[in-house]
Structures are given as C-alpha cells and as structure tokens.
Amino acid sequence: MSGAPSPRPTSRPESELTTTGASPPEPQQVDATTLEDINRGNRPIRASLISAFVVPVLVIGQAAWATYVVCYKLAHQRLIMRDHQKGAGCAVIVLHALLMFAAGVAYMRLIQVIYTDPGLLPLGITRAKRGEGGNDDMKTVMKRWSEKRSVIHTTRPEDPHSREELFKELAAHNQHQADLRMEALKTFRPKEMFIVAPDCLPRWCKTCETFKPDRTHHCSDLGRCVRRMDHFCPWVGGIVSETTTKFFVQFLFYAMLFCVFMLATTIALFKRDNDRYGERNPWLIAMLVLSGVYTLFTVGMFQNSMWMLAKNFTTVEQRQFGMPLHLAVRISDWYTGDIDHLPCYAVVGFPSAPGEKWAVFETEPRARLWDLGSAYANICEVMGNSVWDWLLPFKYSPCVTHDDDISEYQFGPAALAVKNRVQA
Numbered sequence: 001m002s003g004a005p006s007p008r009p010t011s012r013p014e015s016e017l018t019t020t021g022a023s024p025p026e027p028q029q030v031d032a033t034t035l036e037d038i039n040r041g042n043r044p045i046r047a048s049l050i051s052a053f054v055v056p057v058l059v060i061g062q063a064a065w066a067t068y069v070v071c072y073k074l075a076h077q078r079l080i081m082r083d084h085q086k087g088a089g090c091a092v093i094v095l096h097a098l099l100m101f102a103a104g105v106a107y108m109r110l111i112q113v114i115y116t117d118p119g120l121l122p123l124g125i126t127r128a129k130r131g132e133g134g135n136d137d138m139k140t141v142m143k144r145w146s147e148k149r150s151v152i153h154t155t156r157p158e159d160p161h162s163r164e165e166l167f168k169e170l171a172a173h174n175q176h177q178a179d180l181r182m183e184a185l186k187t188f189r190p191k192e193m194f195i196v197a198p199d200c201l202p203r204w205c206k207t208c209e210t211f212k213p214d215r216t217h218h219c220s221d222l223g224r225c226v227r228r229m230d231h232f233c234p235w236v237g238g239i240v241s242e243t244t245t246k247f248f249v250q251f252l253f254y255a256m257l258f259c260v261f262m263l264a265t266t267i268a269l270f271k272r273d274n275d276r277y278g279e280r281n282p283w284l285i286a287m288l289v290l291s292g293v294y295t296l297f298t299v300g301m302f303q304n305s306m307w308m309l310a311k312n313f314t315t316v317e318q319r320q321f322g323m324p325l326h327l328a329v330r331i332s333d334w335y336t337g338d339i340d341h342l343p344c345y346a347v348v349g350f351p352s353a354p355g356e357k358w359a360v361f362e363t364e365p366r367a368r369l370w371d372l373g374s375a376y377a378n379i380c381e382v383m384g385n386s387v388w389d390w391l392l393p394f395k396y397s398p399c400v401t402h403d404d405d406i407s408e409y410q411f412g413p414a415a416l417a418v419k420n421r422v423q424a
C-alpha cells in the first residue's frame, strides 16, 4: 500500500522495466495455500494455540451452557413442568434448536474455510524453496540486528567495526530484495488497472517475496500475504479474508439472532416470574447477563460488518483511509496522444508485457476505489447475487475469481474517474 504523497518522479526509463522478445515465462509462484503449509512454520504459536483452540472451545462451552439453561432449566423445568405451559415450553426449545443449528452450521463452515482455504497468496518461488530453514526476511534481520546492537551498547559502545558490519548486512538484505523484485518482474502479469507502490513498481512483500495484488496485505499473525485481508479474528481462530468474509458475516448474523432470541426469552420469563411469583431466579439472572453481553457484541459486530460491506472496504483499508494510492492504467491500447503531456505521475512498462504502457495516477486521498456506487452492488460482490447465497453458507463470494484481465477486484466510479483524466 502506498505511503505519503511523493513528488512526481521522472518517468522510469523504459529499457529498465521493459524487454522485447518471446512471450513471458510462467509466474514464479508456488501454490502453497494448504493447512500443511501454514503449519510448516508460518503460523505462530500465539495464533494457532490461543485463537484456534481455546477461543472456539470457550464459545462452544458457553453455547452448551446456554442451551442447558434455556432448554432444561427454563423451558422444561419452569414452563412445562411447573406452569404446565407445554406449547410455550416446546416453542422455546424448537426455536432455540433451529437458531443454534443455523449458527452452528455457519460457524463450522467458517472454520472449515479458515483451515482449508483462508485466501493466502502463494509464496514467491525463492521464499517457498527456502522453506522454514531459511526464514531470512526483513523481520528476522532486524531482530538479529537489534539483538547485536544491544550487545554493542552494553559491552562495547564505541565499536565502529561491529556497527559497520551490521549496516552492511542490512544493505545486503535490501539489495537482495531489490534483485528478487526485479527478477520477479520478468514474469509479472499486469492487469489493465492495478495499484502500484509509490516507486511505480508492483507492490512487493519482502517476507513472502512476491508481488501483492490489489487489496492483498501481509498478515503478521499468519506470516503470509492474504487476499482482501480484513483482520485476524481470535473469536473464529483465523483470518477474515476474501474467502471467509461471507461466512464470517453469516455466522455473525445467525449468532446475533440466537443471542437476541435468548435475551428476549430470558427477559420475558424473568418479568413473568417476578410478576407472578415475586421470584428472581439466579439462573435467569446469569442468563440475562450472558445473553445481554453477547447480544450487544454480536449486534455491534454485525452492524459494523454490514456497513463495511456496503461501503466495500476492509478493516485494513479503513485504517489506511486518507492516504492516496497509485493507480496504474494501461493506456497503450487506446491512448494516441503525447505521453509526455499526460496528467499523470509516471508512465511505465513491464518486461512481461512488451510494448505496453501504463500511466500511473495518484488518487484522491479519501477515494474509495472499490466502492461500486451502490450498497447493494457492494454487498452482492461478497455475499452473492441471490437471497439463498446471502443466507446459506455454501457458495464462495463472487469476488474470489481472479480471471478478469481488467482488474483484480472490480473498480468503482472513483477509480474510473481517475482513468477519465486521460480521456478528458
């Protein structure tokens, strides 16, 4: 993702980025998006143990306790046995079972996708070949550097030789990353419109050693780049991404209905017992507190998720909202004017697309490039195009297909307006 606004650079010499000749070789990426790959060393202990095991167990335990209280203590013991209201008692049990089943299925589907297809970007081939043993990324280098520096400061503060050695190591690492990036550029397949880094090259992840497509961000919890990354959610033990956002929202929806039902049932029974018997049962009070807290939590989460779906941006993009992006637009197939006078940031070409040119534009700081212009269209991009898609946790989101040559994700009016600067 781009940083602060930069001055307009001179156009990058075409010879530096572009080559002519045969068709480009296959992209240097290794498909490594399976659970085995995550477990091979890219998933830290804090994420895998706490989030993936303890939290789901806690959630399931609380749901089981709530079921015991609502179905046995309240519906069976109080409504059916004590008050002889069999119809009301059975209705509570059946509704509870239906809502819990819906929430449970949505949760299981979400967990299944999180552990089998969490939307990870394939590693670059050099990173994948090194595997676990060669984890010499920027974070590792900086950690080692930091450790050595602390030794220098405590024992030999004026040792210029050691300091020079460390700077050399850092410089060598940066140069190595730059070389990898230029090498990977030979197989990079640019879309018609895509976001580039401020240096006008495709965005590069130094940890995964690969180019990051639009809306892809590196997740430090997983140690991997994730497509349409939203956030790492400890409640579901995994990443909310392009493959899991739909199931995450569906789970929130059914969990919210479940919590609202439990709260409403508990309030009604509490009021009824209080009015009829002057009784304040401790089970009811405990249930009231638990369902009240979870109702507030799930309603808030669901409301926020739907708002973000309606605006078509992610938690990561929300945090970076206000920073301009650099949008590359292919112009070689339709623009016939003078390139030197284009109102753009730079004009670039790529070795894998000989003869093609892209104009790079700096977007408005608060532009929402993927907002399709209507809340309905934005929601459909993730939730699907029918009521059944919205409600049933089976099909993936329409946005997970990336076979479109125009862009990684469909751009909205704000991005097209940038393109129109050239046409105007």
Ligand SMILES: [Zn+2]
Pocket: 205, 206, 207, 208, 209, 217, 218, 219, 223, 224, 225
């Ligand atoms: Zn990455």
